[in-house]
Amino acid sequence: MIEIKNIVKSFGDKEVLKGVSCILRQGETNLIIGGSGTGKSVLLKCIIGLIKPDEGAILYNDRDFYNSSLEVQQSIRREMGVLFQGGALFDSQTVHQNIQFPLDMLTTMSEADKRERVEFCLQRVGLEGTGKRMPSEISGGMKKRVGIARAIVMNPKYLFCDEPNSGLDPLTAVKIDELIKEITQEYNITTLVITHDMNSVMEIGENIIFLHSGHKLWEGDNQTLMHSDVAELNEFIFANKLLRDLRS
Secondary structure, three states: OEEEEEEEEEEOOEEEEEEEEEEEOOOOEEEEEOOOOOOHHHHHHHHHOOOOOOEEEEEEOOEEHHHOOHHHHHHHHHOEEEEOOOOOOOOOOOHHHHHHHHHHHHOOOOHHHHHHHHHHHHHHOOOOOOOOOOHHHOOHHHHHHHHHHHHHOOOOOEEEEEOOOOOOOHHHHHHHHHHHHHHHHHHOOEEEEEOOOHHHHHHHOOEEEEEEOOEEEEEEOOOOHHHOOOHHHHHHHHHHHHHHHHHO
């Protein structure tokens, strides 16, 4: 579980996050949604330690990330897996080498154990036999799967996915959503997905936080989302539906 307490973050005179609080529950797909510029990415960066909030606290299973020793912070970081928006694969490395990278950097595992772990992760995301390929030789959906495999190779307790469906066709996006949900439940991970994709929200949104202008305006699940009386959320839902209709 991750507890986010009254997070405030400004850049110059622009206040981006205005006292955001929520709980990300273990074993569930937690989603943060909202339009562009609402503070989603800044909140994610605060949660994973890339940006320090001006006020508030981030607690990982009761460990206060920003008020802990460097040793505790490093321990928490080793428990994180991150799927970046663009995949962030190393173009000069094979699929296998990309997935093995965290093991090389952060563990003392033998080469044989590393290979076994990488092959297991490739199998788990449905990419058996692709380890020798280069990123330029695989599709966008496969790159996202490689990114997921790399994110889980260290057996993380916390999985963070930044716009995992960005640039994917609808069918591939659904498969990525299903994979994220399966892994979350199978390994009982605390998963956070940053998205503006309403298809993802309705498919895997077990715990949804809606941000607008730096405030948390609504929190609930995909069963109660459509019955919200929050005008900004209803506008966000309608705009996404209209965009999908125009594209279809």
